[in-house]
Amino acid sequence: MLQAIKTWLKTNPLLYRITKAILNQVNSTAYVLESFKPQPLEKSLIIGFSGKLNGWVTFDIAPGADYLGNIKNLKLFSSNSMNRVYASHVLEHVSYHDAKVALKEMYRVLKSQGEVFIAVPDLVNVSKLLETEFAQTAIDITFGVNRPVKDWQPQHKYGYTQSTLKNLLKEVGFTNIEEFCPFLEDTSQLVISNIKISICLKAKKGELVNV
Known part of the structure; x- marks a missing residue:
């Protein structure tokens, strides 16, 4: 209709x-x-989720989340206020520069030793599907062209390998970067033909550097 x-x-x-x-x-x-809106009572922030989730403050560009906004500006949340920030399959929707801006904002709102959890499509693993029966799925995951959001075409504006995502986190000032096992029921858990399609990295807040 x-x-x-x-x-x-x-x-x-x-x-x-x-x-x-x-x-x-x-x-x-x-x-x-x-x-x-007042500052949230929960101290765990999930970005890119347009719904409600127990134990988490949800933030998204689309209505339905606890707070509305753009990932490049988390001004709705005070500095040093969150224990955890989680963003699954979000950063690939913006340019590399904007992803760095978004990560700086995540860094700002985290408390000392707070943790960020980032999941993005793994270009290396997804490419392994290109010569299989899941080739079309691999292309869709890479470019996001079959799931239009508003007027974004294509949806995905950048791609990551584990090393490029690690380097980006380091540039922003995050330390103790390591893989994490997906713990929320979202795309980060997707496995196709025994291949994990996501890079899942967590890191801690360290000294903020000017980059």
């Missing part, structure tokens, strides 16, 4: 522009109102 309405609106350019402007204004108002 919604898709039919959207298709119809696109046949009326003026009406489509007016409707889009109204919706953008409504969305902007929702984001402004977020600034008045």
